[in-house]
Amino acid sequence: MTDELSGNSFGGDVVVNTKRWGLKAIRNPFVLAVSLIQPLVFLVLFLTVFGNVAGTAVNGTIPGIGYETFLLPAIVMQVALASAVSSGVGLVNDIETGMFEKILASPMRPSAMLLGKILADFVRIVVQIAVVVVIGFLLGAQIETGVLGILGVVGVGVVFSGWYLAFSNALAVLTEDQESTTLVANLLQLPLLFLSSSFLPIKALPEWIQPVALVNPVTYGVDVARSIILGRNVVSNLPLANSPLEAFFVLLTVDFLFAVAGIFLLLITTRSDVQ
Amino acid sequence: MxxxxxxxxxxxxxxxxxxxxxxxxxxxxxxxxxxxxxxxxxxxxxxxxxxxxxxxxxxxxxxxxxxxxxxxxxxxxxxxxxxxxxxxxxxxxxxxxxxxxxxxxxxxxxxxxxxxxxxxxxxxxxxxxxxxxxxxxxxxxxxxxxxxxxxxxxxxxxxxxxxxxxxxxxxxxxxxxxxxxxxxxxxxxxxxxxxxxxxxxxxxxxxxxxxxxxxxxxxxxxxxxxxxxxxxxxKGRVGEEILDVELTGDEGARRRAAEIARDLGPFNSNAIEETDNGISVTGNSVREHGTTLLVALDEAGISVVGFDVREPTLDDVFLTVTGEGLT
Missing domain, CATH: 3.40.50.300 (P-loop containing nucleotide triphosphate hydrolases)
Incomplete structure (x- = not known):
């Protein structure tokens, strides 16, 4: 008898892997907590240290909002990035324990395995972003669009995380090493955040940074999330998007490109390295 | 299927x-x-x-x-x-x-x-x-x-x-x-x-x-x-029995012992190996001619401290085929 969720169908393989990685996340809440700590520290420190100074620059671009409101979407994207890094580390663990090879020697499709894992990561990221949004709200961030706005920000955070999840998992398959995966993925995290509209409006950034910020996916994610919580278009004057919807499609495109590259890499590195 | x-x-x-x-x-x-x-x-x-x-x-x-x-x-x-x-x-x-x-x-x-x-x-x-x-x-x-x-x-x-x-x-x-x-x-x-x-x-x-x-x-x-x-x-290809002889002395003593065994005749010269602590003789009439070898070694002044007749193992097969042991 064919069982739809048995692992024989592509969908079944995805569900089985989502379940397994979900179970592992529940068993190891430490990972969930650790990737929340740095963004929360950033939220508190940035508000305390730069709140007054940055507030002026922010009001020059988006009048009428406090720095808490401006910063919250950036911290959401930071959580998404940090959480995506731990996804790659999880895959390296699987390679080290031999589970990855065990799955490759089974009829499961490697792409379904990766997709199932990423879906489980999405669930984890939803929980983490929800925690950050609540804390941001308690610290004074204004969410003009209410519950729908919160749901929207969580959704954008999840979509934004897609490309970095693919990137960190690709790093895992390439390096098969926890330290290298963590190091590279973490190393890129801060430049990605600082070279974007996360902490200051693009106009307030040094001139040499502005061209980078205009094509940085973080800018697109942050600007969409900001527009959602404010209920109006505050997307920077970007070369690839002028509205939240256009910026959102840019994010989806980046996700798609990284996912295709990641799956391609997975397929070529897992079957053979013979002549 | x-x-x-x-x-x-x-x-x-x-x-x-x-x-x-x-x-x-x-x-x-x-x-x-x-x-x-x-x-x-x-x-x-x-x-x-x-x-x-x-x-x-x-x-x-x-x-x-x-x-x-x-x-x-x-x-x-x-x-x-x-x-x-x-x-x-x-x-x-x-x-x-x-x-x-x-x-x-x-x-x-x-x-x-x-x-x-x-x-x-x-x-x-x-x-x-x-x-x-x-x-x-x-x-x-x-x-x-x-x-x-x-x-x-x-x-x-x-x-x-x-x-x-x-x-x-x-x-x-x-x-x-x-x-x-x-x-x-x-x-x-x-x-x-x-x-x-x-x-x-x-x-x-x-x-x-x-x-x-x-x-x-x-x-x-x-x-x-x-x-x-x-x-x-x-294992049958190696021979029916193996005689392991443990000797005192150095590599020279082991080499002389192997030469004596080869000169004795009953043994196939290809099946005589020097081991870490003596020699090993493989063949189908080892038990029968073993005492002759021990006496010959004694007469040549080579001191035998122990011996054992046993059946061949797969390690002996590997040793015979490759010239080196697996384990």
Missing amino acids: GQQKRIDGVPTDSAIDVRGLRVTYADGTTAVDDIDMTVREGEFFGFLGPNGAGKTTTIKVLATLLTPSDGEVRVNGFNIRTDGRDVRKSIGYMAQETSVDPELTVEENVRFACEMYGVSRDERDRRVLTLLSLVDLADVADKPADKLSGGMQKRLDAAMALVHEPPVVFLDEPTTGLDPEARDRLWDYFRRINDQGTTIVLTTQYLEEADKLCDRLVLVQDGSVIIKGSPNDL
């Missing part, structure tokens, strides 16, 4: 058929060089050799984890190049390193394996219970896998390789690093599944293990098969 397996349209009872297998890694290292072998259905087949001989590489090819550089390989009638997924559905694979999910419990690991291989929901409970009791892990079913001993983890790994009751199972050095008791339990387990009709391909560097378990085996060295046959056939 159901239907008769065919290779090139011809019905066959072979579970595995390998012709001209060659694997050269990207760095130019040739790990497997022109291996031919056939494993019959229901056989316990041994794949023996020292580290680096090409055993694991060959098993990885058979399990579709590596695409060979050259050669034709069929597993359960399926071509590994074109029918990879069918091959994977029809095999169980236990890697050299223990592969279990440390964060899941014992039962969750086996359940995941059931899902991995598409065991139907109706069957899962029965399979999990049967397998956990077969590998003696039923009483620790709720324990996280990382809390188990090495031997228990290996047994869990073996159970996970068998959830779908595959006709062929690959065991890559399954007892490496285990204590004798844990090893015995795994051997017993492998024998039981083989008795139930499962074809088993075992790679090992423990010749005693292969001798006890395997119906047939091949010895490989530097990526090539150097000898094949049943353990008894192979």
Whole structure:
């Protein structure tokens, strides 16, 4: 008898892997907590240290909002990035324990395995972003669009995380090493955040940074999330998007490109390295 | 499966058929060089050799984890190049390193394996219970896998390789690093599944293990098969008996002792080897002429501190064929 969720169908393989990685996340809440700590520290420190100074620059671009409101979407994207890094580390663990090879020697499709894992990561990221949004709200961030706005920000955070999840998992398959995966993925995290509209409006950034910020996916994610919580278009004057919807499609495109590259890499590195 | 397996349209009872297998890694290292072998259905087949001989590489090819550089390989009638997924559905694979999910419990690991291989929901409970009791892990079913001993983890790994009751199972050095008791339990387990009709391909560097378990085996060295046959056939090729003589003295004494043995006549000069602490004489009349040799050594002033007449082991086979011991 064919069982739809048995692992024989592509969908079944995805569900089985989502379940397994979900179970592992529940068993190891430490990972969930650790990737929340740095963004929360950033939220508190940035508000305390730069709140007054940055507030002026922010009001020059988006009048009428406090720095808490401006910063919250950036911290959401930071959580998404940090959480995506731990996804790659999880895959390296699987390679080290031999589970990855065990799955490759089974009829499961490697792409379904990766997709199932990423879906489980999405669930984890939803929980983490929800925690950050609540804390941001308690610290004074204004969410003009209410519950729908919160749901929207969580959704954008999840979509934004897609490309970095693919990137960190690709790093895992390439390096098969926890330290290298963590190091590279973490190393890129801060430049990605600082070279974007996360902490200051693009106009307030040094001139040499502005061209980078205009094509940085973080800018697109942050600007969409900001527009959602404010209920109006505050997307920077970007070369690839002028509205939240256009910026959102840019994010989806980046996700798609990284996912295709990641799956391609997975397929070529897992079957053979013979002549 | 159901239907008769065919290779090139011809019905066959072979579970595995390998012709001209060659694997050269990207760095130019040739790990497997022109291996031919056939494993019959229901056989316990041994794949023996020292580290680096090409055993694991060959098993990885058979399990579709590596695409060979050259050669034709069929597993359960399926071509590994074109029918990879069918091959994977029809095999169980236990890697050299223990592969279990440390964060899941014992039962969750086996359940995941059931899902991995598409065991139907109706069957899962029965399979999990049967397998956990077969590998003696039923009483620790709720324990996280990382809390188990090495031997228990290996047994869990073996159970996970068998959830779908595959006709062929690959065991890559399954007892490496285990204590004798844990090893015995795994051997017993492998024998039981083989008795139930499962074809088993075992790679090992423990010749005693292969001798006890395997119906047939091949010895490989530097990526090539150097000898094949049943353990008894192979040991018979060495000779019926071996006389080990332990000597005092240095390398010179051992060399002189070997020369004396060769000059005695009854022994085949090719079957006289210098060992670490004496000499070893292999032949069919060793017991009969052994005392003559001991007397000759004594008369030559070479001090004998011990001797033993024994049957040949697979290690002797390997020594005879390659000129060096495996263990």
